[in-house]
Amino acid sequence: MQSRNSSRSRNSHVCPWWLAYTFDNPLRKLFHRPQKMLGPYIKEGMKVMDIGCGMGFFSVGMAKMIGSKGKVFSVDLQQEMLTIMLKRAKRAGVSDRIFAHRCEPDKIGLDEKVDFILIFWMVHEVKDQTDFFSQLQSNLNGGGKILTAEPKMHVSAEDFEKTLAIAQYVGLQLCGQPPIRFSHTALFKID
Secondary structure (H helix, E strand, O other): OOOOOHOOOHHHOOOOOHHHHHHOOOHHHOOHHHHHHOOOOOOOEEEEEOOOOOHHHHHHHHHHHHHOOEEEEEEEEOHHHHHHHHHHHHHHHOOHHHHEEEOOOEOOOOOOEEEEEEOOOOHOOOHHHHHHHHHHHHHEEEEEEEEEEEOOOOOHHHHHHHHHHHHHHHEEEEEOOOOOOOOOEEEEEEE
C-alpha cells in the first residue's frame, strides 16, 4: 500500500482516499440511489464496470442489481480505495461478484468486455481524456452504454462540454443526459 503522500505526489489530480469519506457516507443515499439512477441501464446477469470506484458506493449497488450471474469490475488507482470497497462488498454479501482491479494513472489495463460502464465524479481527474475514452470504448460490448457524471462543484459547464466533445471525437455517441443531483451527466453508446 502506498502512503497518503506518495499517492498524491504521483497524480495531484486524484482525490486522496481519506477525503472520500466526506462524500461517500450513509447520507449519500439521500441524493444518489444506485438502483434508481442505474436501473434503466443495468439488468441481472450483466457484466459492468465501475471506473474510479472509490470506496464502492456504486460497485456494491451494481452488484446487487446484476445478481449472482453478473460481474462488476471495480477499477481504481488507489489500493486503499479498493481495500475499503472489498470490505464493504463483503459486508453487503456481494463480494463474490465484484472483481477489484488497480489501474495505472494512464491505463485502465482490463481486457474485459462489459455491457455498461459507470464513470462517476472522476473524469476531471484524468490527464488525457482522449486516450481514456478510447480505452473505455474498447471495453464496451456492442449495444453497451457508458454513463458519466461530473460534480458541478468542481467541473464547469464549459469544461464538461469539452469532455463531451472528446468522447464524441473518439466515436462515442451522446444518447442522453439523465438527471443526477449535483452533476453534469452524459450517456454514451458506440457510434
